[in-house]
Structure formats: structure tokens, C-alpha cells
Amino acid sequence: MSVRVIPFTPTFGAEIEGLDLTRTLDPDSLETIEQALAQYSLLSFRNQKVSDEQQLAFSSRFGRVHQSVMDTARRRLTDARFGDVSNIAKDGGLLTKDSERRKFSDANQLWHTDLSFMAAPARMTVLSARQLPPVPPATEYADMRAAWDALPPKQQRALEGLRVEHSIFASRARAGFTEFSAEERDKAPPAIQPLVRTHARSGRKSLYLSSHAGCVVGMPEDESRALLAELTDFATQSQFVFSYSWQPYDLICWDDSCTMHRATPFDSEQHVRELRWNAVCEPAALLATLSV
Numbered sequence: 001m002s003v004r005v006i007p008f009t010p011t012f013g014a015e016i017e018g019l020d021l022t023r024t025l026d027p028d029s030l031e032t033i034e035q036a037l038a039q040y041s042l043l044s045f046r047n048q049k050v051s052d053e054q055q056l057a058f059s060s061r062f063g064r065v066h067q068s069v070m071d072t073a074r075r076r077l078t079d080a081r082f083g084d085v086s087n088i089a090k091d092g093g094l095l096t097k098d099s100e101r102r103k104f105s106d107a108n109q110l111w112h113t114d115l116s117f118m119a120a121p122a123r124m125t126v127l128s129a130r131q132l133p134p135v136p137p138a139t140e141y142a143d144m145r146a147a148w149d150a151l152p153p154k155q156q157r158a159l160e161g162l163r164v165e166h167s168i169f170a171s172r173a174r175a176g177f178t179e180f181s182a183e184e185r186d187k188a189p190p191a192i193q194p195l196v197r198t199h200a201r202s203g204r205k206s207l208y209l210s211s212h213a214g215c216v217v218g219m220p221e222d223e224s225r226a227l228l229a230e231l232t233d234f235a236t237q238s239q240f241v242f243s244y245s246w247q248p249y250d251l252i253c254w255d256d257s258c259t260m261h262r263a264t265p266f267d268s269e270q271h272v273r274e275l276r277w278n279a280v281c282e283p284a285a286l287l288a289t290l291s292v
């Protein structure tokens with residue numbers, strides 16, 4: 001079966017048909033995915049019953065896989081290359097509403113870009129649906145290239161060159177979670193990112209925002225907060241947003257350099273949802289071209 005790219009919309013989101021991700025990707029398939037990712041930013045592969053090893057093998061074809069530095073005592077999954085996007089507690093039951101991990105992951109319902117608080121942020125995130133509730137909650141994606149294109153040229157000129165400080169503790173505090181150890185805080189210092197990025201492959205410009213974004217470097221705090229909030233509101237208007245409907249065993253990946261995303265709520269005290277997350281880091285050579 002040949003590989004087909006089936007767009008969800010003319011410019012944003014596509015399904016890739018004809019690939020079995022439990023097997024090693026050949027170079028042509030890898031190139032098809034890279035090209036589709038640069039064009040559509042969000043890709044879906046249906047009915048992929050991958051193991052953890054197979055998911056990692058897929059992700060690692062796109063670059064270095066991120067490894068978490070967060071406290072291992074909080075984690076259910078022992079492999080630090082996986083994020084546990086689930087409501088399953090370490091004892092196998094469902095997380096309670098007031099559990100620490102629940103509060104931590106609730107921050108994923110804020111619009112964000114994965115790992116924007118790292119010096120080497122995510123270039124691509126991979127998420128595999130292992131268990132879904134009867135009515136799976138959608139994951140929403142904002143096309144930050146389309147948002148950039150829609151800004152008035154005068155505002156675009158004013159934004160180019162601005163730099164933004166991102167921190168994991170900024171987004172977690174917004175979600176009411178502040179209980180991090182001094183060691184964890186030391187391990188995750190803030191990162192400075194450009195506010196406007198140019199995609200290395202497509203050449204398209206996009207806004208680079210996230211709930212992790214705390215302030216614009218060199219701008220008064222009030223002005224900085226207002227600007228980031230205004231741009232986030234602008235970029236997440238419905239005309240820029242695609243809502244992804246999950247099916248069992250979907251594996252999806254997206255380009256973090258030109259999208260934001262957020263989780264939506266579901267009845268997590270009644271139903272299990274288990275997704276496996278990993279992220280591929282931006283390569284150092286590309287980061288060097290961003291001039292932050």
C-alpha cells in the first residue's frame with residue numbers, strides 16, 4: 001500500500017495512510033512525513049498499536065528524544081523519555097481530583113508549546129492513544145503560522161526581534177501547582193525564545209507562544225503580560241484552531257515550532273485515558289540560527 005497524505009483542512013492537519021509504525025520507517029516514508037509535517041504541522045496515523053519501544057524508535061528517527069529531569073518519585077512510568085498523559089495513579093487506580101499529578105497535568109488545558117521552557121525545546125511531539133474513554137476529549141491545535149499571517153504588517157514589524165522568557169514554573173503556577181523542590185527548580189532554569197520564528201523547511205513565519213511564556217525580555221511587566229495575553233487570544237481564535245478527534249490507537253505528531261495545543265477536560269473520575277507522550281528536541285544547529 002502506498003503512503004497517502006489526506007489533509008484535514010487545506011493547510012493545517014493531515015492523516016497519513018498506508019504506514020505501519022510498528023515497523024522501521026524506510027527513508028522515503030520518513031521524507032514523506034517530514035514534508036507533510038512542514039506543510040500541515042499536525043499528522044495523524046490511525047490504528048497504530050505500537051509498544052513503548054516502537055514509539056521510541058519512531059520518535060528517534062526525527063532527532064534526539066527529550067528526557068525528563070523532573071522528580072522520579074512523582075512519575076508512574078520509569079522511562080524518563082515518556083510523559084504519562086493519563087489519569088492513572090501509581091497504584092493502578094484513577095487519580096483523585098486533588099492529587100499532585102492531577103494538578104500538574106491540568107496545566108495542559110492551557111494553550112502551550114511543549115518544552116518551550118527548555119533551551120532545546122520540542123521540535124515535534126509524539127502522542128499515542130493506548131486507552132481512551134467512551135467519548136474521548138479532543139486535543140485542540142492552533143496554527144501559529146496562520147495567526148502570524150493575519151497580523152497587520154505594522155504589528156508584525158514591531159514583534160520581530162522580541163525575545164520571551166519561558167519557564168515550566170510559570171505555567172504550573174497558572175494551574176495552581178507550585179510545589180517544586182529547590183533541586184527541581186535548579187534543574188529547569190528559564191529559557192529565552194524568539195517571539196517570531198521562521199520554519200527551517202517551509203520558510204513560513206509563525207508566532208512562538210506558550211503558557212510557559214512569562215515575560216518579554218526588556219519590557220515592563222504589565223506591558224509584557226498584556227502583549228503575551230493579547231497575542232495568545234488572537235492566535236487561538238476559532239479560525240486558527242483545529243480540534244483533533246481521537247480514535248483508539250491513534251498515533252499523532254505535531255510540529256511544536258509553529259503550533260500551540262491544549263487538552264480539553266473529560267470525566268476523569270469515571271473513565272481511564274492513557275496516552276504516551278514523547279518529544280523530539282530541536283537540533284542545536286537550528287537553535288543557533290534563531291539568534292536569541
Ligand SMILES: [Fe+2]
Nearest residue numbers: 108112114261
Ligand atoms: Fe503539551
